[in-house]
Amino acid sequence: MSEPQTTGDPAPDQQIDWSSSERSATPPPASTDAAPADPVNPVAEDDAVQVDATEEDGEIPVDTVSDDSATDDGSRYIGVDPHDLTLEQRVAAQEAIANRPVDELPMDFDDLDGDFGDFEFDEAPSVTVSTLAEPPVAEVASAIEVPDASRSAEADLATAPEAIDTPKELQTLEKSVRRAKSPEEKQALMDSRFVALQAHPELLEGTSINHVDDYNDLVRRMEGMQDDDPQKTYCKGRIDALKASDESLATAMSDYNNLSEEMQKYASGARGVERNWTAVERAFDKMISLGLQPKYHDYFLAAQAARDRGDVDEVVDRLHAAHALNPTTEVNDWISDIELNYGQVDITLPANLRNNPDVFKPVITPWAPDQRAAIDAAKTSLTDTGSFSGSLPAGTYVLNGANIVVTAGGHLDVNNRGTDKSV
Structure with a gap:
């Protein structure tokens, strides 16, 4: 399909597509050349209807209205002097203009969004005609919702x-x-x-x-x-x-309630019970096995239990689970504190260095109990399994006599020398 020819160049930020099947709200530039003859209704230039879109309503004589024009399609009235048309014929002409392709309209119709409210008549009994703000075709098109083929x-x-x-x-x-x-x-x-x-x-x-x-x-x-x-x-x-x-x-709900109470009892150390985070962790594990949704306070207590044993990654996971249920300031602050003070570390020891508790240690031992617990958990994992993957407090550590630096928010893979995936 060839591109339609238009007169004049559009502004750089305004691309006009005259091939659109819908009538554009912005009319094409008026040509300064003589208008070509309409292939359907040849109209003399002097007889073309001039449309002024600034007028709100028009006054049309009552005695010009007839009943025999109600079925006209309006095409044959385009370009006819509006004084010679009845009310229904003028409205039909307006609808025909809206339905006609732009290149089939007389060039004098340079305002296709105009109305028929700008005509002056001699004094006569008249009625006010509400103009068509939007042609019927445009109204129907805008009312039809095109389904999105990508949606199920x-x-x-x-x-x-x-x-x-x-x-x-x-x-x-x-x-x-x-x-x-x-x-x-x-x-x-x-x-x-x-x-x-x-x-x-x-x-x-x-x-x-x-x-x-x-x-x-x-x-x-x-x-x-x-x-x-x-x-x-x-x-x-x-x-x-x-x-x-x-x-x-x-039954499961009853078991859940008992375990939740047990977690609170051992976490608070109330009623003569010594605080025991291991017991809290054990109760939480049983709760998870029920398949029922833990609540915010369950996740929060479980995060404290994970902190006590130095499992920082598990702390973060449980805090995020609590946050998903109820995004409190307390949880947000705790997550932010971990992000600002810890970095991810991956270490795998060769076989000859395993079972050596002194192969890994911090240059300066932190004072915070949770940070010391995280370091102790890493040392235990290296001693028992020869590897560690998790979060450690930011700082300098000695690994088999060599210094390694953990940065907050970073990711250090010790076995891939020189790799620090800091974020």
Whole structure:
């Protein structure tokens, strides 16, 4: 298809495509040459209708309106003196202008977005005619939403939960939940399901999501909510219903509550119990094995237990899990502190250096208990397994008589000499 010819050059920042099938809101530049004859309705230049888009309404004599023009398509009225047309004929002409390709219009129609409200008439009984701000074709085109071929039906449901109001639609959505390729996609679909079930609680009878997954989703939603939040009340009601209908879930929930209380007891050292982070870690491991969603305070206590044994990477993982449930300042500050004071280190010792507790040590031992615990954990791992991969406090260390430097936010691979993947 050849490029259409236009007169005049467009501004550098304005590219005009006259081949578009939709009528452009900006008219083509008016030609200074004589207008070519219209192939459908030859019109003399002197007879062409002049359109002024600045006028809001037009006054048209009542006695010029006739009923026999209602079925005209308007094409034959283009270019005719508007004084010789009836009201319906003028409107039909306006619609015909909107529907005609630009290159088939008389060149005098240099304002295709204009209206028929700029004509002056002799005094006569008249009515005010509302002009067409947008031609009907443009209105219809803008009202049609073109589907995105890259979107699936399930994705459309996920972004339009109000459309999910039948058991079949819910089943389609829940199939998409099970097929989700990422946690983010699954959560987005579960969000749509949550909204749909709030609007249509009767659909719960036909849900195919298992009770444990349903419970875990509700727990995640409740974290961080205020007690007087209606959403929290709704979630609690759903959880109570799940517990009443599923004996195995009820048993798991009871076990979870006991383990959560045990974690708090050993973490606080209250009621005559000595603080014991190993016991906290043990209770948390049992909690994870239940398959139920831990809550914010569970992750926070578990992060402290990991810190006590020097596993900084596990601390960060548990803090991020807590943050996902409830992004508190306390958790954010703790994560930031680790990022500012620790770096990643990979060390693998040759066989002859293993089982030597003095092969690795800091030049200056830090005073912070958690930093000392991280260094001790690295030494233990090197002694027992001959390797260590994890986070250490920033600083200088001696490894088999040679100095190595750990930078905050960096990544040092000792066995790949000279490699420091600092970020």
